[in-house]
Amino acid sequence: MSETQLRVRVHELTEVGQGGQAGCVRILDLRAEEGSDLPPFEAGAHIDIVAREGLVRQYSLLNAPSECHRYVVAIALDATSRGGSKHFHDWVEPDDVLTISAPRCHFHLNEDSPYTVLIAGGIGVTPVWSMAQRLLALGKPFEFHYGARARSQAALLTEIEATLGAAGVRFEARFEDNGGARLNLTDIFEAAPEGAHFYACGPSGMLDAYIAAGEARGVDYVHYERFSGVEEAATEGGFEVELARTGGCYEVPSGLTILEALKAHGINVPHSCAEGICGACECGVLSGIPDHRDSVLTDAEKAANTTMMVCCSGSRSPKLVLDL
């Protein structure tokens, strides 16, 4: 969990799909307890929500960034969840007070792009829908593709269809049940105009196919956000970490991440997901070469080696000097 914590009340709770069944989605409208405005956010941002002590989950904000009075998140009940989504489905009720972080964003929307293609898979629709609302507000041209297992499990579908239909924005929805076809990512890339920026959020398999289709097409602007880390955390150890601001130099032994090794010395780096997807543990790198294992930084950011996620990344050099 990052250092800035906020308390919000569940103003409204709605459910899509069959309550208690995998795939059911709960949409939480969160507002400041005293009714004041919340810190601003950009489209693509997410917040941490504390389910209970020691259980923190990240959820993308799905509402329009122009809405200062609320954060809206959608939580899909996932049979494979480590407890986060189940907690929010079983225990959270309207009027409950939750502890959350301020919004963070590593899935930035380029608002100057001449054309934007938005692609959502399942509950990955949340940051993508926020981006769509931002593009509508800016009057920028875009198209929206939404794939889900079943129409009945497609969160926000009615709102998206109605809003984009009224605005004359091209919208495609595909559902896999009843023999339906998946989104054809190759066709989407081929049909888009030159210079378009692409954004996708969804399950790993869909994102892998999306990245491959973008590479095959030679597209430069392929942006995405993952739900879970794709690489194992670096726990090989065998290097030192020096903390430039607070002083001290610490051995990272085999079996521990940098985050865990520092914690063992009583140094707590703000963190949240601990699997390289949220960006909460980002630290500046003053010297040394990180072994990047996260899904937050772009390839260019990783190559620059000026910042790293200490929850999962290690070191390729005998020593790292961090801006901590």
Ligand code: FES
């Ligand atoms: S704690 Fe989430 S990226 Fe490190």
